[in-house]
Amino acid sequence: MDYFAQQLINGVVLGSIYGLIAIGYTMVYGIVGMINFAHGDIFMIGGFIALITFLILVSMGLSAVPLILLVMLIVSMAVTAVYGWVVERIAYRPLRQSFRLAPLLSAIGMSFVLMNFSQVSQGAQVKPIPPLITGGYTLHDSGNFAVQLSNVQIMVVVTTIVLLTIFSYIVSRTRFGRDMRACEQDQTMAALLGVNVDRTISMTFVIGASLAAVAGMMYLLYYGLVDFFMGFVAGIKAFTAAVLGGIGSLPGAMLGGLAIGLIETFWSAYFSIEYKDVAAFSILIVVLIFMPTGLLGRPEVEKV
Amino acid sequence: MSASSATPLLAIRGLRAAYGNVEVLKNVDVDVAPGEIVALIGANGAGKSTLMMTIFGRPRARAGQILFDGYDISALPTHEVARLHIAQSPEGRRIFPRMSVAENLHMGADAADGNTSESDRSADLDRVLALFPRLKERMTQRGGTLSGGEQQMLAIGRALMSRPRLLMLDEPSLGLAPLITRQIFDVIRRLNREDGLTVLMVEQNANHALRLAHRGYVMVNGRITLSGTGEELLERPEVRAAYLEGGRR
Numbered sequence: 384m385d386y387f388a389q390q391l392i393n394g395v396v397l398g399s400i401y402g403l404i405a406i407g408y409t410m411v412y413g414i415v416g417m418i419n420f421a422h423g424d425i426f427m428i429g430g431f432i433a434l435i436t437f438l439i440l441v442s443m444g445l446s447a448v449p450l451i452l453l454v455m456l457i458v459s460m461a462v463t464a465v466y467g468w469v470v471e472r473i474a475y476r477p478l479r480q481s482f483r484l485a486p487l488l489s490a491i492g493m494s495f496v497l498m499n500f501s502q503v504s505q506g507a508q509v510k511p512i513p514p515l516i517t518g519g520y521t522l523h524d525s526g527n528f529a530v531q532l533s534n535v536q537i538m539v540v541v542t543t544i545v546l547l548t549i550f551s552y553i554v555s556r557t558r559f560g561r562d563m564r565a566c567e568q569d570q571t572m573a574a575l576l577g578v579n580v581d582r583t584i585s586m587t588f589v590i591g592a593s594l595a596a597v598a599g600m601m602y603l604l605y606y607g608l609v610d611f612f613m614g615f616v617a618g619i620k621a622f623t624a625a626v627l628g629g630i631g632s633l634p635g636a637m638l639g640g641l642a643i644g645l646i647e648t649f650w651s652a653y654f655s656i657e658y659k660d661v662a663a664f665s666i667l668i669v670v671l672i673f674m675p676t677g678l679l680g681r682p683e684v685e686k687v
Numbered sequence: 688m689s690a691s692s693a694t695p696l697l698a699i700r701g702l703r704a705a706y707g708n709v710e711v712l713k714n715v716d717v718d719v720a721p722g723e724i725v726a727l728i729g730a731n732g733a734g735k736s737t738l739m740m741t742i743f744g745r746p747r748a749r750a751g752q753i754l755f756d757g758y759d760i761s762a763l764p765t766h767e768v769a770r771l772h773i774a775q776s777p778e779g780r781r782i783f784p785r786m787s788v789a790e791n792l793h794m795g796a797d798a799a800d801g802n803t804s805e806s807d808r809s810a811d812l813d814r815v816l817a818l819f820p821r822l823k824e825r826m827t828q829r830g831g832t833l834s835g836g837e838q839q840m841l842a843i844g845r846a847l848m849s850r851p852r853l854l855m856l857d858e859p860s861l862g863l864a865p866l867i868t869r870q871i872f873d874v875i876r877r878l879n880r881e882d883g884l885t886v887l888m889v890e891q892n893a894n895h896a897l898r899l900a901h902r903g904y905v906m907v908n909g910r911i912t913l914s915g916t917g918e919e920l921l922e923r924p925e926v927r928a929a930y931l932e933g934g935r936r
Contacts (some may be wrong), residue, residue: 558797565783565794572781575743576849577769579796681785 385528390652391645395604396536398644403598404621405628405636406550407467407591411517413567413631414587415479420490421470422652423618425592427445429468431501433459434512443618448687452604456542459600460593466497468585476581494618501611509610512603539601546597548638550590554633563587567631572621620660622646623667629680638678642666696885697853698743702751702761705874708715711737713909714751719853724879724886726896726917728795728926735889736778739857743768743775753771755853769798774846775855778889780838782845784831791830795848801849813820815844819873827837836867843871845924846877854878856888860895868892872899894906897921 404426436458440451446582474493478485519533554560565573566583574580603609603618620643628639643663666676670678697719703912704712711734726932727735743765743852753761756763760768774795783791795806818821825833833841837852839859846854856875860868876899878884890896897903897917904924905913913923 452926561786561790561794561797564786568783568785569781571745571765572777572783573794574745574765575764575769575775575781575798576794576845579764586728611882 385523385525385530386438386652388523389528390648392530392532394645394648395641396539396644397648398641399539399642400598400601400605401617401621401624402637402640403541403543403546403594403601404617405624405640406633407595408622408625409589409628409633409636410587410629412625414563414584414614415486416483417475417486419470419475419588419591420618420622421474421497422485422500422591422595423493423616423621425463425467425470425614426599426617426621427501427593427609427611428497429463429592429596430603430613431505431510431599432462432596433600433603434510434609437515443525450622452515452536453645454667456597456600459596463596463599464589464593465593467588470497470592471588475489476584491677494614497538498611498614505611507611509608511608514607515604518564535605539605542597542601550594553590556648559583559586577687578591608672620663623663627667627670627677629677632677632681633675635679642678690857691741694721695719696756698752698754699738699742699886700752700754701748702738702741703755704746706746707747710749711746711909712741715906715911717904717907717911719887721880722883723902724875724888724900726893726900726903727887727889727906728891728893728896728903728920731891733906735906735911736857737909739775739777739855739887739889742773763863769849772799772850772852774798774849774853774854775853776839776857776859777843777847778857779903780842782830782833782838782841784829786830787827787839788830788833789826791845792822792848795845811848811850814890816846818847818878820842827831834929836863836871838865839871840865843874850886854884854886856886858889858891860890860892868895875899893926894921897926 404422406421407425408419411417412421432453436455437451440454445451469495474489475486478489516535516538517537519531522530522532554563562573562578562583563586564582565576565578570580599609603615621640624639624643626635626639627642628635628637646663646666647659651659654662695718699715699717702712712929715738717725717727717738717908727738729735737746738745742753744761744763745765748761751761752759752889755771755773760771761859783794790821792812796811821837822844825837830841832836843856843859859871863871872895875886879886888896888900897920900917902916903914903920905920913920913925
């Protein structure tokens, strides 16, 4: 039971990170109908920016950890948002009127560009960061096994919850959120009602990228390292999460993220760690066979 | 013909538009004076809806001018045309299916772009709901779940929320029961008489449209072939033929 509880905690933390990335996939899919394959690499960029910010702050002699974390978060979100904006602007927007596969190919190309750019500019080796958030709580100790909840885990989950609350408020209550949903449902009609569709799409990429940046920073703090290749695997997992939850659905992305995180963690804990990805993808396939639109996806026929 | 001699609110001059290589509008001239209801009639595929959409730049005009208040708006981006208080209830109504009725109406108010305050907005909402009481009962329901008639009311209501100076209606009667059609036409007549609302409407139901309109244009294959007052056009044999052709579907 203690072992189970521990895995549950680990799974939720991992799932939060996947969920934050998955939201970017699902938002972009919802509004422009394409899979932004470069999104995983945007997540990786977010991790790097956070690390670079950390190194700059430390070299400036700053030592207050909460302040360092806050600045890391803000800088990483802002700079990564610019990356997201630029990627949409140069790689996707010119191809929007083109055939459907064109932006997809462009996205794959963009993914390699970002990956190789990081590899060349930052080096190929894994970049570590010293543990910034230490300590934690022992929730239960049965003698031979202790259930631990580390402060870093608490921070990952709390940050995710706070951001999701802000984010869902924006989507459901603000004018920008309404414009975004309008563009998602009918771009022509949105434009007829005075919505600047191009700007709304840009902002969607900006928000998706900044959430991915948060995920990148959480990953950096949780695992203590980043490397240029981390966006690939995490990106595929988060994309899977988005599809599992029902692509286009925001709660679905979070739910899918949690599901993938939990499946992976439990499989590694109880069966074999080598096959954790096989397990995650097998479950994806099974779910899609029985629920083709994912867990919370809507059937396409609703489109009037 | 007295209305057409006033300075037009909308003046379309030598307008051409195409989808790819297919020219849909071939040198179209249309005038709409302030306070007028103008009907555009013609068979399916004549280019009526294309004309409505070309005013919003979708597709863009290839030649000619679209003068609104004397300014050529043919090069403006679609969303900037909307900010001029030109509102359209488009072909197929295009209700946002996964937004509530209330949110659909708010989208209309947003088109006016911030120059309406919160109190103006709720006054506008009250007015629209008074015109279409059916919508009042449906405020929290999703747009996609409404009946065809309710969707049409919502599409017009949404357009009205932007305080239009020119209201454009594309086939408001399409697929609706005669009773609902009459209700909708009554509302349009009332808005025109009481508030002086200017209306440009496309209709296949030429009989209804020409009875409601002050003036009308007949469009055939992307060209205006006839124009005149509603009564005049109703008398013309070509119109009667076109009306029968278009009305019997």
